[in-house]
Each structure stands twice: as structure tokens, then as C-alpha cells.
Amino acid sequence: MSLRITDLHAVEILDSRARPTLAVTLTTSEGGRIHSAVPSGASTGSMEAVELRDTGRSRYGGQGVLTAVGNVNGEIAQALTGRTFSSAAAVDRALIALDGTDDKARLGANAITGVSLAATRAEAASGGTALWQHIARRAGTSPRLPVPHFNVVNGGAHAANGLDFQEFMLAPLGAPSLAEAVRAGAEIYGRLKARLASEGQPTGLGDEGGFAPDIDRPEDVLRVLVSAIEDAGYAAGREGVALALDPAASEFREDGDYRIAGESLTSDQLIDRYEEMIENFPVWSIEDGLAEDDWDGWTRLTARLGSRVQLMGDDIFVTDPATIAQAVTRTVGNSSLIKVNQIGTVTETLEAVRICREAGYTQMISHRSGETPDAFIADLAVGTGCGQIKSGAPARGERVAKYDRLLEIADAHPVDLRFGVVAP
Numbered sequence: 001m002s003l004r005i006t007d008l009h010a011v012e013i014l015d016s017r018a019r020p021t022l023a024v025t026l027t028t029s030e031g032g033r034i035h036s037a038v039p040s041g042a043s044t045g046s047m048e049a050v051e052l053r054d055t056g057r058s059r060y061g062g063q064g065v066l067t068a069v070g071n072v073n074g075e076i077a078q079a080l081t082g083r084t085f086s087s088a089a090a091v092d093r094a095l096i097a098l099d100g101t102d103d104k105a106r107l108g109a110n111a112i113t114g115v116s117l118a119a120t121r122a123e124a125a126s127g128g129t130a131l132w133q134h135i136a137r138r139a140g141t142s143p144r145l146p147v148p149h150f151n152v153v154n155g156g157a158h159a160a161n162g163l164d165f166q167e168f169m170l171a172p173l174g175a176p177s178l179a180e181a182v183r184a185g186a187e188i189y190g191r192l193k194a195r196l197a198s199e200g201q202p203t204g205l206g207d208e209g210g211f212a213p214d215i216d217r218p219e220d221v222l223r224v225l226v227s228a229i230e231d232a233g234y235a236a237g238r239e240g241v242a243l244a245l246d247p248a249a250s251e252f253r254e255d256g257d258y259r260i261a262g263e264s265l266t267s268d269q270l271i272d273r274y275e276e277m278i279e280n281f282p283v284w285s286i287e288d289g290l291a292e293d294d295w296d297g298w299t300r301l302t303a304r305l306g307s308r309v310q311l312m313g314d315d316i317f318v319t320d321p322a323t324i325a326q327a328v329t330r331t332v333g334n335s336s337l338i339k340v341n342q343i344g345t346v347t348e349t350l351e352a353v354r355i356c357r358e359a360g361y362t363q364m365i366s367h368r369s370g371e372t373p374d375a376f377i378a379d380l381a382v383g384t385g386c387g388q389i390k391s392g393a394p395a396r397g398e399r400v401a402k403y404d405r406l407l408e409i410a411d412a413h414p415v416d417l418r419f420g421v422v423a424p
């Protein structure tokens with residue numbers, strides 16, 4: 001299989017937060033015209049590959065992406081157009097070499113991600129395979145339908161409320177199928193709205209389509225969520241619908257402590273608090289429970305709770321194969337969130353997934369808080385066979401696009417694709 005790139009074009013578009021991002025169209029002589037769009041985070045890890053923004057320009061308050069767009073249409077297009085590549089991985093290698101930096105700061109991780117996503121899609125199209133099947137073949141993985149993790153209460157950097165924890169997710173671990181998992185998410189979302197309204201809470205939405213109530217204590221949110229699960233007729237727990245947290249603790253780190261609902265906690269006090277939450281509520285997974293600079297705290301967190309819950313690194317690992325390998329050596333966490341634009345290419349993303357798999361770390365494929373209708377991550381989740389995905393609430397088009405793509409894949413493969421999380 002080879003890819004002859006005949007044209008490459010990027011344009012500035014808007015993401016779901018009304019911030020500029022870019023869309024790429026890549027034309028090959030084999031696969032036709034391929035589109036991709038690039039998401040963008042708000043609570044980003046400091047070691048993420050660098051998203052290029054037009055600081056200093058007045059358009060979009062200096063937050064446009066015309067420089068990144070120009071890099072695709074200029075230097076990258078010049079380097080790739082007219083060339084034949086042996087694979088999409090070869091395109092990624094060319095992009096990394098052309099950029100020449102460790103963090104993709106020169107051409108921009110957003111520019112590089114857009115081209116990398118399109119190259120992977122073009123390779124799948126040229127072989128006549130579905131994207132998820134192509135990814136599985138490329139990565140040497142067994143495809144699987146992931147358990148969707150629906151972020152139904154938003155706080156932190158994703159909402160204008162006083163809630164410090166960023167994400168409260170429904171995890172329908174006990175659902176018999178993807179369709180039933182999606183149905184559970186949607187039904188509980190509806191019951192949650194009714195319950196919040198009946199308690200006099202606002203039902204406006206945060207960035208990922210979850211509700212943004214005026215609740216400060218995470219335990220109070222967990223209590224409402226368990227009630228909403230039961231209101232909808234489901235059992236709260238790992239046999240039914242469990243809960244997953246992304247506190248995004250780097251965002252409420254202050255002077256070496258953690259500030260939650262006005263209280264200052266040490267790493268160990270926060271770990272105690274998580275232990276209580278695990279005992280009192282059906283929490284099965286905690287992402288970024290501690291901050292990205294608190295590796296010693298993470299070691300203690302993992303020693304204390306790692307046999308009971310999934311401890312997932314996002315800001316601390318940033319989908320970086322080298323950082324994940326270091327975490328494995330130091331027994332930090334037992335799971336990694338996976339975001340393509342944190343590292344910048346599909347090739348490096350698949351490498352991060354491989355390192356996790358070989359080390360017995362589970363993985364969850366993730367959207368960003370600023371999204372587009374591009375559903376690449378749905379295919380990535382199925383193709384890698386990691387068994388978990390998060391794409392926000394079961395509401396709002398840019399979130400639902402991923403869940404709907406999963407439903408279509410599931411419908412077309414009722415027998416050969418298994419559904420569920422993968423044991424580490």
C-alpha cells in the first residue's frame with residue numbers, strides 16, 4: 001500500500017467553544033479527498049505537544065490558528081505534495097522530521113495532528129477498509145467496542161460553577177451491548193436533569209454537554225448521580241452503571257496542596273478523600289486524581305488504591321510514550337488517557353497504546369473539551385480494542401457524533417465485535 005499525496009489544504013474553522021481550530025483536506029491519487037478536523041483542550045497538561053495560536057494578532061483575541069493553517073498550506077504542503085509515501089506512518093515520520101522540535105512547537109501540533117489524522121484516513125480509504133479495521137491492522141490489536149464514559153456533570157476549567165472537580169462520568173460497565181450502554185447514558189442524563197431541576201439547581205451545560213450545577217462538594221454530585229441512575233431504573237455499581245471521575249487535579253493545585261471547595265488538602269489527605277469516595281460511591285476510575293507535578297503523591301496513590309480502582313494519567317502522561325514508560329517503571333497509575341493531539345501524530349499515539357498494553361496499563365481514548373464533528377476517535381477506540389472511550393455527555397452534536405459512529409459500527413458488526421472494558 002502506498003500514498004501519493006497530490007494536494008493538501010487547511011482552513012480555519014470553529015470548534016464547539018467558538019474558538020478557531022483547523023480542518024485539513026488531503027488528496028491522494030489512491031484515496032480521493034479526505035477530511036479531518038483538530039480538537040483543542042482547555043485543561044491541558046504542560047508537557048503536551050504545542051498547539052500553535054496566533055498570539056499578538058487581534059483576530060479572535062489573538063487566539064486564531066492562521067499560522068498553523070499557513071504551515072499546512074505552505075511548508076508542509078510543499079514537503080509532502082507530489083511525494084509517494086509507503087504508509088501513513090511514513091507521512092508521520094516526515095512531519096516529525098520536518099518540524100524538527102521535541103514538542104512540535106515550530107509547525108504546531110494542531111497543524112501536524114490534522115495532517116496525520118487525514119493521512120491515516122487516506123491509507124484506510126486506499127485499502128478499501130473501514131478506519132477502525134485499518135487501525136487494528138496497523139496496530140496489531142484486536143478490535144472491540146468500548147464502554148462509553150458519559151461526562152454528565154461539568155466543573156473545573158469546563159464550567160463557570162464553583163465545582164473544582166472537572167468531570168463526573170457515567171460508566172455503564174454492566175451494559176450487555178454498546179446500544180444498551182448508550183441508552184443507559186441518555187436515560188440517566190434525562191433523569192439527572194429532572195432531579196437537578198427539582199432540587200432548584202440550574203440545568204445549563206458546561207463545555208462537554210454535562211450539567212453545571214451550583215454544587216461545590218464532589219460527594220454531593222456523586223450522591224445526585226447515584227439517585228439519577230436509580231431514578232432511571234438502573235443499578236448503581238460495576239454490574240450496572242458505575243461512576244468515573246476526572247478531577248483534573250493540576251487545575252486546583254495551589255502552593256503544593258490541593259484546594260477543594262475552599263479547603264486545602266495535602267496529597268495524602270486528598271488520597272484519603274478518594275478512598276472514602278470509593279467506599280461510599282460506585283466510583284471505578286479516577287483520572288488525574290493528583291497533579292502532573294506530584295509524581296511522589298501518584299506513587300502513594302497507586303500503592304494505596306491501585307488494586308481497587310483504575311488510576312488514569314492524562315495531564316501527567318500527555319499520551320507521550322516516553323513518559324508512560326517512565327510511569328510504568330515507577331508504578332505511577334495503572335491506566336492512561338489517550339488523546340492524539342497531546343502528542344501530535346497517530347503513529348506516536350499507537351505507540352503510547354502499545355506501551356500501555358504491554359505494561360498492563362488500561363487505556364481510554366478521549367475527545368478534547370473543544371471539539372468538532374470529526375469522529376476519528378470512535379474508530380480509534382474500536383481499532384485499538386482498548387475497551388473505553390470518553391466523548392462528553394450523550395448530548396450536543398460534536399459529542400454525540402462519536403457515540404453515533406460507534407452505534408453504526410456496532411450495528412454493522414453484531415457478532416464479530418465484542419463490547420466491554422479490557423481487564424489489565
Ligand SMILES: C=C(OP(=O)(O)O)C(=O)O
Nearest residue numbers: 041042043044367368369
Ligand atoms: C478532555 C479533557 O479536557 P481538555 O480537553 O480540556 O484537556 C480532560 O481533561 O480529560
Ligand SMILES: [Mg+2]
Nearest residue numbers: 246287288314
Ligand atoms: Mg483529563
